[in-house]
Amino acid sequence: MHELAVCQGLVDEIARVARAQGADEVQAVTVAVGALAGVESGLLERAFVIARAGTVAAQARLQLQSLPARVACSECGAEAEVAPNRLLCPACGGWRVRVVGGEELLLIRVELTRAVPAALQVQV
Amino acid sequence: MCANCGCAVPGDHAVHAHGHHHHGDGTHAPAPSEAVAVLTGLLDANDREAKHNREHLDAYGVLAVNLMSSPGAGKTRLLEATIDALAGRLRIAVIEGDLETENDARRIRAKGVPAVQITTGTACHLDAHMVHDALHEIDLGNLDILFIENVGNLVCPAAFDLGQHLNVTLLSVTEGADKPAKYPVMFRASDLLLLTKTDLLAVIDDFDPQEARGHFRALANPAPVFQVSARQPETLAPWIAWLEIQRAHRRATAGSQPRPQAWNAAA
Secondary structure, three states, rough: OHHHHHHHHHHHHHHHHHHHHEEEEEEEEEEEEEEOOOOOOOHHHHHHHHHOOOOOOOOOOOEEEOEEEEEOOOOOOOEEEEEEOOOOOOOOOOOOOEEEEEEOOEEEEEEEEOOOOOHHHHHH | OOOOOOOOOOOOOOOEEOOOOOOOOOOEEEOOOOEEEEEOOOOHHHHHHHHHHHHHHOOOEEEEEEEOOOOOOHHHHHHHHHHHHHOOOOOEEEEEEEEEHHHHHHHHOOOOOEEEEEEEOOOOOOOOOHHHHHOOOOHHHHEEEEEEEOOOOOHHHHHOOOOEEEEEEEEEEOOOOOOOHHHHHHHHHOEEEEEEHHHHHHOOOOOOOOOHHHHOOOOOOOOOOOEOOOOHHHHHHHHHHHHHHHHHHHHHHHHHOOOOOOOOHHH
């Protein structure tokens, strides 16, 4: 499905970070996946193995953080975790809600090794 | 997000590194592994291109409508009937997305409307880049509404912004009324839900439009729901009126925005 396209975006972003940091290897990356992002975690993990091949992230572990759907009700003020297919306010049943969590599809952390220690790069 | 400095808000910083092997004397261990805090969307590149598409459409005051549904819900048939209903009133062009064949584009062209077929090969969705390429084949200066008929699929297209202004999702009465509960990401993103092939309700007794509405409303989506049948043009009246209102609104809004400079040069 589209998880491979999403992973290609992820690998591009990892490569950009690695370049900016002067890194020659990426050990691990952490990605946040919201319940409303439309991405299946298991498929993302399998697609990452394909997408990372031949890149700076070829050996990288993918760590996923699943985030639940959350809504904030504009009528009663309640904020709560909800099922992705039931986004009404669980407290008052109202539909005037804002989705405040669950749409995330974010690269949040990259663990990398530099070719040259950072101390040397900045202190020369 | 970041245990070292507590920064967590997107936009606070682009990228910054924290050595995990700081020593008391300020030196670093050899070849340290470092954690770099980043907060970028995995689809940011697509979203940037989608924004670029939208600016280009806005420069011409064109309304772009993304049609999504499962395969066979009647997207192309609805477009044919819509073209007939809007003939002489609004100028239309269509971008067709399919894995293979020019069949749908051919059907639209047979109505005298320009159509660009995107064949995605194995890709299950359109993305902003494909639409960008297709936009270069369309005369936007001679256009009111651009329809983008996405690949028939209730999952993948929902994740990719194309630069459209509005999403319209079709649910045919030959499908289950609980589709909005099964595919919430797509139905939540809908600005309009069309229950299609409603002429068949006379012979299909296991699709309850009220049940479909109920599942749709459970997604806290206040968008209108219309029942239409392309075989019964009179049922299209609310859909056509909705399009005309959205089109007038788009023209009024887009007129206030400056035209982007050298769009083609940047492409």
